Amino acid sequence: MKRAFEIFRRDVNRLSHNMVAMIVTIGVCLIPSLYAWFNIAANYDPYANTGNIKIAVANADKGTENELIGELNVGEEIVQNLKKNDSLGWKFTDEKKAVQGVKSGKYYAAIVIPEDFSSSFVSILSGDMKQPQFEYYLNEKKNAIAPKVTGTGASTIQEQVNEEFIAAAAGSVSKILGQTAEQMGTQVDTVQESLIAKMQTAEENLEEYQVVLENLNKTIDGSDDLINGTQETLDALKSAVASGAKSMNNGTDILASVRNSVGALSVGLSDGLTQGADALSGISSAVGTDLGKLNEKVQNVNEKIGNTITSMQDLISKNEEILTVLRELDNQVPGNPLSEIIEKLETENQRHKEILKNLQTGNNSIGNAVNTSVQGLNQIASVIQDGQKNLQTSRASFEKNVLPSLNQSLDSFAQLSGKVSGVLAGVEPSAEQLKNVTGDLKQTLSDTKTAMESTKEALDDVQKKLNTAITDLGALQSSDIYLSLKELTKKDTGEVAEFMHSPVQLETKSFYRVENYGSAMAPFYTNLAIWVGGIVLIAIFKMEVDKDEKIKSFTVTQGYFGRWILYITTGLIQALIICLGDIYLLKIQCKNPAAFVFAGLFASFVYVNLIYALSITFKHIGKALSVILVILQIPGSAGTYPIEMTPAFFQFVHPLLPFTYGINAMREAIAGIYGMHYWKNILCLAVFLPIALGIGLLLRPHLLNLNYLFDRKLAETDLMICEEEGMQREKISLSTAVKILAGQDEFRKSLNDKIEKFQSNYHKKIRRGFLAIVVIPIIFLILMFSIDSKMVFLVLWIASIILIALYLIVVEYIHESLKRKKRLSEMSDEVLLKEVKENTQRGEGEQ
Structure with a gap:
């Protein structure tokens, strides 16, 4: 790297000794910052100046009058509110001037x-609803953003009108609701008192009902004992009847003996009459005693059963009263909560009525059976008394009419005995029937007692629920709902209207708050300015390193890094000026200034590496690629709009662009760093460094002849800029030189054949290429306008141009390569060896 730094020092020395060059260099360092600063300043707070956007307002509303609302002129209220609103430049005029002003461009809307x-x-109050609407005219030609701003203004008016209307309607509804609530409160108090009184009455009836049930149970228990005693008396009666029948049989036998012993008539007849009279007297006494006991028992049973029947009737009557109260309560309480209890009590009451019917039937049967038995016994007593009188008469007149009336007396006695036996035979079935009736009555009373117990349980449940209901109704006046209802009558209709005007308040809690739009856009414009600065460097400074007296030779790598240091240093100065100006001149928000400056410097380091590598490797094509990259990065880096709002193509290339990570790193520094997000973006940005070095150091040596071709061809135009130093380093293929030296004539012949064959189609290939570069993009352009997938065809259009351009470049490169080989084949061995030696020295770094 020593030679690289020597090249850099020489470059700096040249610039420092040339005033014009120094001024240009300073301008190169400053111009990118101006690009960023002007854009940031212009977008610093654009919405603070929306008051300068003119919007015409024409009010033609005639107003209306309504019994409920009164006089209403919404249009006039809108105008008055807008006069107090300076968010937009409202201009009040008539409809004709407003519409004409929008067409002419005087007003934005x-x-x-x-x-x-x-x-x-x-109209909603009359039932014939008509949606209110105002007309909104917009001049979309005047500006791209203005329609969005004016549209927001129109939406604001719509929202204000809606809010004011809701507030007015809510005020009226609140007033009516307050009056209704007051009436409801009074009604609730009245209904509550009525319900509580009825429930208390029902509760008192239930208590009386409980007393009746207890008395009835006691009566049933006593009746059970009486029935058991009656059944025992009936059994005794049956025994007495059987004994009487036996005595009557004995009397008959005696009469037969008397009839057979006529000879001893005087003695035997007197004894027989005496014994018959005694037997009749015993029967009469026994039957009378049993009849008295039975009559007493039956009367007690009748009395107890009568009491039971009376209690049952009272019970049914009380039950009916309770059911009447419960039905009234159930109808007054929403949801009919007492229906189940009412149904249960109705079932029990019906069961009581059936038991009452059975009791009444049994009691009547007992009475009838006893009457029948009493009548039979009375007949027996009458017959016995008649028999006793006849016997006494017979005995008294025995001497007078002994023999004449003997047979007659015996016959009368025999008849009397038959009658008594017949009567006694009828008493026993009656007693048995009465016993069965009392048995049924005993079972009926047992069922009655079971029903009473079930009824008592149901009544206990009813009483508990009534107590709960009374307690709940008593607590109603202190409940939250009742208090809220009372409180509703005290509400101010103005407060209600104000609440309905804006019932929901939005509480915004911002994370990483950015104070203004300029600060939010600073990362995008700063990165864009840094990239533009790199392109400006390529346009101003030469990329190829020249030789002079101090630096006579250097390798390709040394030359690359020698000029690289100049580009990187100047790029870092550009980035430093931009970032410091953003912070201290424009005073953008920046939570971490050091991180912001570092992100700018590192972004410049990466961007300049990429631009320099592409430009020095691909020459003018590389410069074009640098411009294409910045074009892609403007929409594809999410610098302005969220990437999710862009077409799918830009969402796809978003993570592949260096701007994405440079902008995100600066955003972290401006609004606040979260976790390791800042350093993750720095590391992602660093990935592009090896890509740039790979292009500049590894790919470039293989494209020297192509670059030579471009430089030479562009120089031939005398119009386009090219670098002379690049034209001096045409690379000679060693394999071609070896083939020429090994068999020059044979290789020249083979080479001439290739050249002749290629040359015959060369011009056709060029013409086809230029024709394709015109026709194919036109086809894609037509498809782009006729098919929905415009972005896809736009990408294909650009790709087709690049591919056709590469095709033409390859054809031209092959053409030049064949010409170069032909030129080498025409050299002598000495000259060719000299060229090979010089080329080898350049490959080792000598020049």
Whole structure:
């Protein structure tokens, strides 16, 4: 690198001793910064000057009048609000002048409020809705950005009108809502008191109902004991009847014996009559005793069952009262929460009615059975009494009418005995029937008791829910909803309207806040200026190193780095001036100035390497490639718009462009560094350095003849700039020299054949190339305008031009290469060897 620094010192010495060169160099260092500064300053805060953009406003609104809203003129309110608004240059005129002013370019846009604007607003109240709208006229030719700004102004007016209308409507609705809420509050209090009173009545009925249930259960328990006693009495009655029937049978047997012992009639008959009278007396006594007991028991059962029936009737009546209250409550409470309880109580009440019916039927059956038994026993007693009287009569008149009336008495007694036996035979079935009835009655009372217990559980549940409901209703006045309803009546309609005017407030929390648009655009314009500065360096300073008395020889690499140092140094000065001017002259926001300056210097180092490598390697094509790269990087680096908003092609090339990482690194320094993002972008930018060095050091030696061709051809025009030093280093192929020396005549013949064959088609190939470079791009241009995928055809159009240009360059290079070989073949061996020796020395670095 010693020779490279010698070249650099010589270059600096030449510049420092030439005042004009120094002025130009200073200008080269300053011009890129001016490019950045002017653009940043122009875009520093453009929206602060939107008041200079003229927008015409024409109000033709006639206003309207409505019973609910009153007089309304929305157009006039808009005009008054706009007169207080200086965000845009509002100019108030009539419709004709407004529209004409937009056409002529006097105004950027115009807003015309029609005469039915206000009436359209209130059309919603009549049911015949008509959407209010104003007319917006725009001159899009006047400026690219102005339509966006004026469109924002029109949208602002629309939003303001909507907000004011909502606020007015909300005020009216709030007033009505307050009145309604007050009425609702009064109604709620009245309904609440009514509900609580009804619920308390229902609760009192439930308590009485519970008492009735307890008494009924006690009555049922007592009735059960009575029924058991009655059944025992019936069993005793049956036994007495059986004993009487047996006695009657014995009396019959005695009568038969008396009838057979007529001979001992006087003695036997008297004894038989006495025994018959005693038997009848015993039967009468037993039957009378049992009948008295049965009658007493049955009367007790009837009384208890009657009490049970009365309690059941009271129970059903109370249940009906409770059901009536619950139905009223259920109808007044939304959602019918008591329907399930009402249904359950109705089922229980129906069950009670069926039990009551069974009790009444059983009680009637018992009464009928007892009456039948009593009638039978009364008949028995009457018959026995008649028999006793007859026996006494027979016995008294025995002596008078013994024999004559004996048979008659015996027959009467026999008849009496038959009647008694018949009556006794009827008593036992009646007693059995009565026992069955009491058994059924006992089961009915058991079912009644079970039903009462189920009813008691249901009533307990109802009472709990009623207590809860009463508590909830009592707490209603202290609930949040009720208090909110009461509070609603106190709301100021103006406050409600103001709230509805802007019900949602946006709270913005910015990360990495950028104070102004100029600071946000500074990374893009700074990187662009640095790249432009590199192109300016290539345009001003020569790339090829010349020789003089101090530096007579150097290698290709030494020459490359010798001029490279000059470019890099000047590029770093350019970047330093740009970055320091951004911070301290324009005073852009910058959280980390050191990082910002370093990013600018490193970006310049990378950009100048790329531009220098492309330009020195490909000459004018390389310079063109540098310009193409900057063209791609302006939309493809996301310097202005988010890359997601650009076409797919630019999204694809975005990560392949150095601008992407240079801009991102500066953004980190301006707004704040997050993690390792800054250094990641620096490292990604560094990837382009080996690419640039590979092009300049490895690829360039293989293109010396091509560069020589370009320089010589451009020099022939006497119009286009070329470097003389590049024309002196045509490279001779060693393999060609060896072939010439080994068999000059044979090689010359073969070479002449190739030249002749190539030359015969050379002009055709050139003409075809130039024809293709015109026709093919035109085809792609036509397709680009007729097919939606414009970006694809634009890329293909550019690619086709590059490919055709490369084709022409290759054809011309082959043509020159054949001519060079022919020239070498015509040299003598001594001259050829001398040329080869000089060429070899240049390949080793000598010149």
